[in-house]
Amino acid sequence: QQPVQSPQAVILREGEDAVINCSSSKALYSVHWYRQKHGEAPVFLMILLKGGEQKGHEKISASFNEKKQQSSLYLTASQLSYSGTYFCGTESNNDMRFGAGTRLTVKP
Amino acid sequence: GAVVSQHPSRVICKSGTSVKIECRSLDFQATTMFWYRQFPKQSLMLMATSNEGSKATYEQGVEKDKFLINHASLTLSTLTVTSAHPEDSSFYICSASQTGAKGYTFGSGTRLTVV
Numbered sequence: 001q002q003p004v005q006s007p008q009a010v011i012l013r014e015g016e017d018a019v020i021n022c023s024s025s026k027a028l029y030s031v032h033w034y035r036q037k038h039g040e041a042p043v044f045l046m047i048l049l050k051g052g053e054q055k056g057h058e059k060i061s062a063s064f065n066e067k068k069q070q071s072s073l074y075l076t077a078s079q080l081s082y083s084g085t086y087f088c089g090t091e092s093n094n095d096m097r098f099g100a101g102t103r104l105t106v107k108p
Numbered sequence: 109g110a111v112v113s114q115h116p117s118r119v120i121c122k123s124g125t126s127v128k129i130e131c132r133s134l135d136f137q138a139t140t141m142f143w144y145r146q147f148p149k150q151s152l153m154l155m156a157t158s159n160e161g162s163k164a165t166y167e168q169g170v171e172k173d174k175f176l177i178n179h180a181s182l183t184l185s186t187l188t189v190t191s192a193h194p195e196d197s198s199f200y201i202c203s204a205s206q207t208g209a210k211g212y213t214f215g216s217g218t219r220l221t222v223v
Contacts, residue, residue, distance in 0.1 A: 002151070032211055032212065034214075040216075040217075041201055041214040041215060041216050041217045042152070042201075042214050043214075044211040044212065044213065044214075046211070047211045087151060087152065089212070095142070095154060095157055096142060096154070096203070096212060097154055098144075098151045098152045098153075098154075099151060100150070100151045101150075101151050
């Protein structure tokens with residue numbers, strides 16, 4: 001089963017913040033976050049393992065609530081380069097499934 | 109970092125022909141590779157899990173006789189689209205994970221167009 005991502009799309013001005021949510025109905029081993037630019041392969045951003053952790057990567061961070069089977073990706077002080085489609089990938093039973101994606105557009 | 113090489117990047121074929129897509133882990137061994145399909149503006153849909161030395165595990169609704177997967181070595185998995193039809197036109201992408209590493213590395217994808 002695919003995880004559910006929200007929102008489907010978001011438009012920001014440069015410097016604004018955004019939150020992307022990902023939830024699953026299955027018990028998760030880990031949550032992965034990827035960003036995909038148009039016509040390119042997804043690029044790995046970070047992985048969160050079960051244990052309820054929060055990780056950061058420059059101005060992009062994420063949290064993972066194992067009990068709720070939810071993860072959130074936080075983008076702060078967004079830059080133009082952040083534009084793209086963000087996918088969460090949930091890992092359980094040795095497979096990886098992706099949410100429908102959140103299309104993020106950062107405008108000057 | 110881990111690199112996954114996928115080719116061809118683009119292929120156009122005629123209806124009824126077969127196309128083979130290769131996915132190779134360049135600097136690590138991958139006992140498991142995943143094959144996904146992505147339609148425009150949609151998510152990556154898992155097609156099958158490729159296991160080295162054993163049969164692939166296909167997702168429900170994916171025809172195993174149409175999408176042949178071979179994972180003959182720890183560094184190579186292939187996806188063959190047999191008797192391709194226009195509705196098979198899509199972006200196919202593989203991914204693999206290095207043992208003990210974090211995250212999955214994706215190949216660059218193959219855009220298949222069946223005419």
